[in-house]
Amino acid sequence: MKVEARCYCGRVGRQMPCYERGEPKQSYSPTENGCFEGSFSCDQLCQRSFDCNVHKCSKPCHAQDELPSHCPYAPDAVTHCPCGKTPLDTLLDQPRQSCEDGIPHCDRPCEKLLPCGHLCRAECHIGDCGFCNGTIDVSCRCGRTSTRSVCHQGDVQQPLCMRTFQANLSCGRHKCGEHCCQGEKRAAERQAARRKNRPAGDSNSIEPEHICIRTCGRPLKCGSHECQQMCHRGPCGSCPEAIFHEISCDCGRTVLQPPQPCGTRPPECRFNCRRRPSCGHPPIDHNCHPDDVACPKCPFLVEKWCACGKEKLQSQPCHLQAAHCGRPCGKKLKCGKLCHRPGECEDVGLSGKHCEQVCGKVKLFCEHPCQNTCHGQTPCNESGTCPAKAIVSCPCGLRQKQVKCLASGSNPTPSRPEIKCDDECLRLDRNRRLAAALNIDPSSHTNDHVPYSDTTLRLFKENLAWAEAQEREIRVFAKSPNEVRMRYKPMTPTCRQFLHVLAEDYGLESRSEDVEPYRYVIVFKGPRFVSAPSKTLAQCVKIRETQAAEATATASRSQSPLLASVNDPFNGLLLTSPRFGLTVEEVKSALGGDFVSQPSIHFAVSFLPTEEVLLRATTQYSAFLSPSALGQALSSLRPRLAKTIERTDLAGNILLCHVDSNEHVSRREDLSKKDAAGWSAVAGRAAARSGTSTPTEEPPARGTGRKLLGLRKKTVDKEEKPWAVLGGDVEC
Template structure:
């Protein structure tokens, strides 16, 4: 074998020498030939290439395997011999691997270990990653369920709380921050009464070396005019001097009116008992939360009674609560302004010459007055609706004994002919009355006008022939219940209740109809 290889090597070398000698260019060196074994690992991963050093990929492994090759479950097997490197066969049976969670396996084909089974789709209860709540209907495979609530854990500064949503323990917003471990705004109250908007510096107090940038107001002497300016207060100068506004002609007019009201001794109690000194907006907002509104109404009255106080500042509140404060201030004759951005926005009250005194009636008293007025208005509306029902029939009272529908229609045929657009249907009521109901292609106003014109002629004929005692215009529904009659009020009850009501006054003999 070695001699054959040597002869082959010598032939290759001879050819290369001849090729190089025949070339006109003698500057190229002859190709180097490596006679060592390749030794690279084959695709099977178990053996190495035994050929002489060569270019390109190594050939397939020529070794054989004399063992059975099976799938993971062992139900699909390849019998030996097989080429080295043969992979496990594909299996058409279901995978039998048990799940770590204990749930039944989802139906899928058997597969090698390097492929994972499908995720478990069963829904279970799991605790969120922050540990606050237990969440239902969570997929079993889901490892990080989140409740979506704000963390709320105290930060390292000891003043603020973490504002991040549900997260893993130790992942609060101040974790991993060097130096100042809290990046939130300070939020403490400065000496001027506004909030500190610098970065958190706890546990150290606010420096207040920079002028306060919050908004405040300067007013004229009578508190009627006001202008928004920056606070500009510092620790050294907590109350900086600000120029006051001058009173204008409107201020002087309001002052004269106030003195005139005092000279004339105007008493708010001279109003009538049903007078409501509050706007509809104020009463509407009061009805939404009476207990809360009552607390702030009391603060309004205490502020109104104290003549030395010219300004009142409320704590931050929500937008609909501030709307109630502004509306109530307008009713009291006070001026109001909102200051600072959300969520620290609050309302300030100012006494101006428009203010005389607080209303004598409370919000609770006025709410009761409005409720009673609304009830009266509703009853009046119902009564007006009843009288507004148009007439659609004629009512004959105390008809002749033994009178039939055919006899009555024959006697009134001439009067009916005067109104050809209206068709009349005669019906006897249980109350011993006769209804002549009109129908046809007309509007309710047209029918009422036709019945009004027909009434006088029909009444003369009925009395002349002694068919009935009198004729009235009326309104009836589809069940022939009399809703309204001429000269009387609407009658809502019909049927046998009406019969009983009328039968108490007189007893009539039964009729043969």
């Protein structure tokens, strides 16, 4: 609604909408000598004279007072110079008399605050300050570069550098590509936080400059429309369009009524297909299907002639296009070969056709078959190099490599790379010479040693397929001379445990890094690594199964195997639960000082299939040391060896045993039985009885009639018997 309104100075009046009026103010009109209410500014200069009637107000339209304003240039209003730093009394000899007298200036700088924030550097002056002449550092929009420029008078316009930012937008498909991007710094911080696996924020954490506003435009699942949403991550949603016509199956008996979402496929029909096979046989019952899906093949058996036309085959499937008898055609071609099938070779009596089979004749220089097309009875063309593969090996034949033959008529013996024997070749040659010296047949010799721990074999059997793949990968890593470190993907704790124990069996170093669920395993070669074990985990599992079967069969054949050899004295020592990776040299070096105490006995160290270490005792002076005496010597030596084994942690325990010539343990020490049998048990029980007998009182002294209490005959320390150290706990 329009109303009558008047400006604050009273010179302009007009009709204007009510909502455009400003704050009502009381004002005075000198021409009308009365007050009125002003509601807007006319933006004209006031031009009302001050009380001096010389100067006029230069302010824009404002509310007026009844009395004119005091002149701002009056002597009582101006007491300092224009900059306000120096009083006029120090600049003038006599005070100003009227507002028309000039206002003197001082020699100091103005230093009034300019709109740009700097101070005015001009000399003291009247009126407004001029433009700022200072210089400032202006950075570009992305903040990577800065330049020195004249002050922008408070309105700083940031320049653009030529750097193009290539960060991904919010959709992940497009890049920024803008010169001097304003959000580059925040995008770099966001990407750094993502690389450090910090928790990702919501979608609003992406800076506004890098929100992709393009249309997605990817084809939807319906195949007829494109996604019209703003570019986004992940798959597009369903098509929002609808279909307003019926959707039926191929036979038309199953129909979906409209409306249906765009992309709806024809419904599955439960009725039988109406198509009839072209062969004329009855059709097979099957559901209705589209035209691009073929009907099932005809299963009826019929008689068909073979491709060569010599035999009529019975019970041939009807859907076969051609039947073959599998015998050669028998017709001789011009090239000398026998035809196999019409169309492949040259038919007898027809001209213009040639045999298209491979020649297959042995070449003259390299003895490889000729791979050219059949050329009849003419010699093979060997002017070009032979493309076949040839095998080059080291002198011992272990290391082999496939190279191109490259033999030709002009170069019958081409130069080929020379392969030298490596450490593995030398090791196998040493083993062959050692087997020849010891009369060992390598073909019949079996090694049942398992180089893997029980934990490794157990974890291998729990996840067989995955563990075999990891074993192949770590074998390739172990054989590669250039690879030193290998990192696996994050996996479960059980899988990481398998990799750790497998690396320990290989002599490799391993460790786990990061936190769940991103924890992964790193395997690297350390000073302990020599080479990969010769046996695979699958082979060792079979060896363990074979050993368990043999042990079960042996136990079933003999219910009490120890009774048959009760009277056999001990002739060896057995180390049970030996340390992993223990060698014969380590056993000899650790127990050599104890073996010196029995110079007449020689100990042979060997490993049994049961993962126990056998110390078989033999003597060169059998005439002077009987089997029973040998057993007594071993019994006296056992405590000393037990202390050494406990100190060096070679094995879990040491037992006395009896072995035959084939290193089969027929009897071993049983520490679980308290009531032992044999002469050593008798001696043990006798010692126990003597040790536990209660002391008896001495007979009273004669003649005095008094009894001496606490006096006993002093026992004499006798020489300890060899079997006394057994404590009666050994079954002989």
